[in-house]
Amino acid sequence: MSYKWLFQASLAFIILLFSTGASWYEGSGILENPWEWGYSTPVTQLLNVELNHATDISQLDYFVYAAKFHPFFPVIMFISGIYLFILLGYRLLQKNHKRFSYFAFGVGTLLLFLCNIVSNSPSIGADIFFKIMLSGGIGLISVAFILYFQVFKTIWLKYVS
Known part of the structure; x- marks a missing residue:
């Protein structure tokens, strides 16, 4: 196994994990903004859950809220995920x-x-x-x-x- 490939994959995975955690943290701000619940909770609405309390919101909707209003870490998460996916595809199909x-x-x-x-x-x-x-x-x-x-x-x- 190539060390260059392993280094790139490890770095992309670490960046993906860090940016996912940061995005999740920033997206938890939706709990404090009930006026956004109707617009930034597509996963919860897809599951047909009626939003009465902040605990009804799906954890995946945190990422939607973060992507809409605090896009830095979601963009880093997206880019590192796509890079890791392409890197794995290249490794398998080289x-x-x-x-x-x-x-x-x-x-x-x-x-x-x-x-x-x-x-x-x-x-x-x-x-x-x-x-x-x-x-x-x-x-x-x-x-x-x-x-x-x-x-x-x-x-x-x-x-x-």
Whole structure:
């Protein structure tokens, strides 16, 4: 196992854990803002729980609240999670660049789809997430095309010469 890969994965995982804890702490501010319960609790509403008390709010809604109003740590959490996911995909598919290009294209497409979901939100955090997902999706799709055609070019040159 490569030490470079292990170092990158460990660092990304530690940053993910730290930023998750910080986001969870910042998102607990929703308990003190009952006027936001109707707008920042999609997980609780999805579970059909009637919000009468602060204890009724799902812990996952803390992350939604933090992403909307305190986006620094949720953005770090998102970026480190995506980086760790791509790093694991690269490690598993490093022998086959063509499959990794498919993987990168799929992750880029997923980011563009998620970007479309948060595009209409008026909050500052959603705007930041929109920009990060848009640039990440376009970047990953570009990398996927470069890798795919680089492999295609290498294979084509072998047959031609």
